[in-house]
Amino acid sequence: MRWLRSFLAAALLLCVAAAAAGWWWLERPLxxxxxxxxxxxxxxxxPREVVRLWLDAGVDAPSELLxxxxxxxxxxxxxRAGSYEIGPGTTPRELLDKMVRGDEVLENLRLIDGWTFRQVRQALVDAPNLKQTIQGLTxxxxxxxxxxxxxxxxGHVFPDTYAYSRGVSDMTVLRRAVAAMTRRVAEAWPTRAEGLPLASPEAALVLASIVEKETGSPGDRGRVAAVFVNRLKLGMPLQSDPTVIYGLGTKFDGNLRRSDLTTDTPWNTYTRAGLPPTPIAMPGLASLQAVLRPDQSKALYFVARGDGSSVFSDNLDDHNRAVNQFQKGQRK
Incomplete structure (x- = not known):
């Protein structure tokens, strides 16, 4: 019996030593x-494949032990699935905790108010560690x-900053941005003022995109929206230069000519009445809210001062004077 007690004591010591060694290893940096x-x-x-991934990535540890x-x-x-990164000092315990928490390495994609979808597509191409799937698609x-x-x-992509896991697809990010715009429009539409000449949420989105491109100063956004709402009510052409530029597409060289204003396209609001058939850019939430609840104003015209703000006029005579003063340099 003495030998059995000795054996059990030795086995117990070995177990304690193994446990202590294991505990020590768990708290040591990998x-x-x-x-x-x-x-x-x-x-x-x-889990075994996860171990192999870490060893292939540069973790120098016994695979079976990990x-x-x-x-x-x-x-x-x-x-959890995702992208993970560790540096010096990370212990086996911290490594597992990180993956269980889903403490991923994230990238950020910023989509700017007023961007066209062409610019969004380029931003997706330029985004780091984003899987490209829509290149070549119309x-x-x-x-x-x-x-x-x-x-x-x-216009159906909401401008915002989107965090994403490394290796996800561009469509994953796009779906989030489209869902965000759909949600924003659905929330804003019921808050609209009475009597707006906007038949649907889509019409509001189209007008919001024009207001987004026409507004140089945030403080003018509600009055810019009011001008276009007033024009729609009266059946006046919107006469918005950004819509003309959008209709020109890649033909636009940065210089809007008088001949461009008379070149008919579906988006030329000089040659066609009403709203264009689609948005011309991504409107931000402020522009969407502005067209649904525009300022109380009788203004039908506005002209840029040159400092980002605009001068608003109720009639053509006042507007022409403002044009002479701020765009032609003629003070009268």
Missing amino acids: PLRGERAEVSIEPGTT YQWFRWSGQARKI DEQVAKLLDLPGGVVE
Whole structure:
């Protein structure tokens, strides 16, 4: 019996020593072959495959030991898909905690109020670590993938900053931005003032895009919206230069000529009455709210002062005087 007691004591000491060694290892920084290690874990990746990803990325640790830690922790199946990065000082315990929490490395994409979808597409191309899937597709094809009616993406993307995981697709980000615009329009439409000449939320979106492009000073946005609302009520052409420029597309060279104003396109609001058929840019929330609740104003005209703000006029004579003063340099 003495030998059995000795054996059990030795076994117990070995277990204690193994536990102590394991605890020590869990709290020690993982050796790295480089300054940092980064992995992208796809949905459905097994714990053993996760270990292999980290070793391939530069973690210099025994694979079986790391796997057994994931397994015996009871949290291996809680590891979340995503992009992760660790640097010097990260312990095995911290590594697992990071993946279980979903503490990913995120990139940011900023979409600016007033951008066209052409600019959005370029921003998606330039975005770091974003999987490209829509290059080569037409706007109409992208609209179909996004379930947007009429084959139109323009104006249906909400300008904001979007955080995304490394390796996700451009369509993933686009879907979020389209959903954000859909939600904003749905929330804003019921708040509209009575008597607006806007038959639908889509019409509000179109007008908001024009206001977005026409407003140089945020303080003028409500009055700019009022001018266009007043014109629509009277059946006057909107005569908005940004709509003409949009209709010219890639033909526009930065210089809007008088001949351009008479060149008919579906977006030329000098040659065609009413709203253009689609938005001409991404309106921000402030522009959307402005067209749904414009300032109380009788103004039918406005002209830029040159400092970002505008002069508003109720009649053509006053407008012409403002044009002479601020655009032609003639003071009368």
